[in-house]
Amino acid sequence: KAGVTQTPRYLIKTRGQQVTLSCSPISGHRSVSWYQQTPGQGLQFLFEYFSETQRNKGNFPGRFSGRQFSNSRSEMNVSTLELGDSALYLCASRVTSGRNYEQFFGPGTRLTVL
């Protein structure tokens, strides 16, 4: 079974621009979560989508948004980029049945804002 895929792997943008990141979950996984990783901060939860609906949201400004499509693929958008948005953005998927809470991560998109 193919793992979680994320595109692109690397991005360089300038302040004020916007960016869209894409995530394809493991087949059969309907929940997709997004995380931001910065040095020393661990993984900060951005949001979770399930069945095309946002079901959970972290403490990030409204510049960060996302959506999920009917095939469970998800996109994350960041508008009006700031230098502090430079980070590794990780997507994770999971099954939502039973007591199974493991999330499976993609390789991430490294975003650099200049």
Add this chain to the structure above:
Amino acid sequence: DQQVKQNSPSLSVQEGRISILNCDYTNSMFDYFLWYKKYPAEGPTFLISISSIKDKNEDGRFTVFLNKSAKHLSLHIVPSQPGDSAVYFCAATGLANDYKLSFGAGTTVTVRA
């Protein structure tokens, strides 16, 4: 609000010895705990987990211990191998946070030959 804390940013251990990684949490409503391992330029990979109804779970060289009264868990790796050099993240989840994962800041483990 950091609900999961890994107070040791780094750990150096000799090959063949035991690595012990610690994690503390503040939310008593967490009922499931996980450890992830992360190499540079890769996403985290799931290592081992434990439910709050247990106090120990073992999988090969990896054992996780949970002390609910102390709100503390630890990961033991025995014996440590060079390939274990990575960043280890502790995570917690539960009904209280709608089963999203709350992560610690990570501990970088270096296994010396």
